[in-house]
Amino acid sequence: MQEVEDTNNKLVDVIKLEDDLITIDKTQYKIVENHDDGFNKERIEERYNNVLEKYDYIVGDWGYDQLRFKGFYEDERKESNLENRISHLEDYLLEYCNFGCAYFVLEKVKKDPIKKVSHRRSNRTNNRTNNHTNKKTNHKFKTRMNHAKPGVKKSEKPTKSHSNNHSNQKKKNKVTKRHVNNKKKTTTHSTKKAFKIRKIGEKNK
Numbered sequence: 001m002q003e004v005e006d007t008n009n010k011l012v013d014v015i016k017l018e019d020d021l022i023t024i025d026k027t028q029y030k031i032v033e034n035h036d037d038g039f040n041k042e043r044i045e046e047r048y049n050n051v052l053e054k055y056d057y058i059v060g061d062w063g064y065d066q067l068r069f070k071g072f073y074e075d076e077r078k079e080s081n082l083e084n085r086i087s088h089l090e091d092y093l094l095e096y097c098n099f100g101c102a103y104f105v106l107e108k109v110k111k112d113p114i115k116k117v118s119h120r121r122s123n124r125t126n127n128r129t130n131n132h133t134n135k136k137t138n139h140k141f142k143t144r145m146n147h148a149k150p151g152v153k154k155s156e157k158p159t160k161s162h163s164n165n166h167s168n169q170k171k172k173n174k175v176t177k178r179h180v181n182n183k184k185k186t187t188t189h190s191t192k193k194a195f196k197i198r199k200i201g202e203k204n205k
Contacts, residue, residue, distance in 0.1 A: 012048045014041045022106070024048060029058065029106040038102035043067045056111050058088050061093070061103035070096075076114050 015023045020031045024044070031039060038060060047067045052058050055071030062068075073080035075087050082088060089105070097103060 003054075010045045012050075014045050014048075016041060021109075027048075027053060028109040031104060032107045032110055033103070033105040035104065036100075036102035038062055039104040040067065043157055056086075056108050058106040058108075059092070059103060060106075061097045062101050063098045074111070074114065078115060089126065 005142045013023075017023060017028075022029050022041075023029065044060065044067070047069065049069065052069055052071050056074045056077070057072040058069045060067055060073060061070070070084075070092065072084050072086040072089060083092075093103065162201045
């Protein structure tokens with residue numbers, strides 16, 4: 001009897017094809033993140049809503065033992081806004097999810113084609129997209145798991161002109177030192193010649 005009740009509670013069929021690939025009612029999704037094993041096949045089948053099919057990404061997070069869903073679009077879609085763009089996923093997790101909660105992110109394998117928008121809006125969208133592209137690394141979104149590590153600055157090598165100046169200065173120092181040493185030797189030698197050793201009892205001439 002218990003098995004019949006569980007079957008009746010299923011709203012969709014979730015089939016796991018691979019470790020990171022599933023189908024929800026024959027629509028394929030890739031598991032791009034599974035933080036703290038938040039993905040739960042049985043609970044998804046019980047809680048899934050068909051409204052989520054229109055989104056490019058589905059995020060499921062846990063709070064008080066309840067699974068909650070949130071849909072996100074690609075940034076370029078005209079349907080997207082600040083609340084449901086995938087680039088704002090990190091903001092959603094920080095603001096609406098319990099700290100340290102388990103969650104998962106599903107990406108639709110075959111997304112609907114992105115419709116072209118008006119030229120004016122397209123330019124604004126492209127500018128925003130380019131700015132975002134310059135900041136991102138390997139992901140379209142940031143979460144607690146995929147923050148990029150700050151790059152380590154390499155030590156700066158001296159420029160060629162600086163290196164030449166340094167080399168010329170060393171040569172000048174060597175020449176100056178050699179000149180000083182020669183001058184000292186000459187002075188010592190001339191000083192020795194200026195004095196004549198007298199024998200005991202010899203009178204000055």
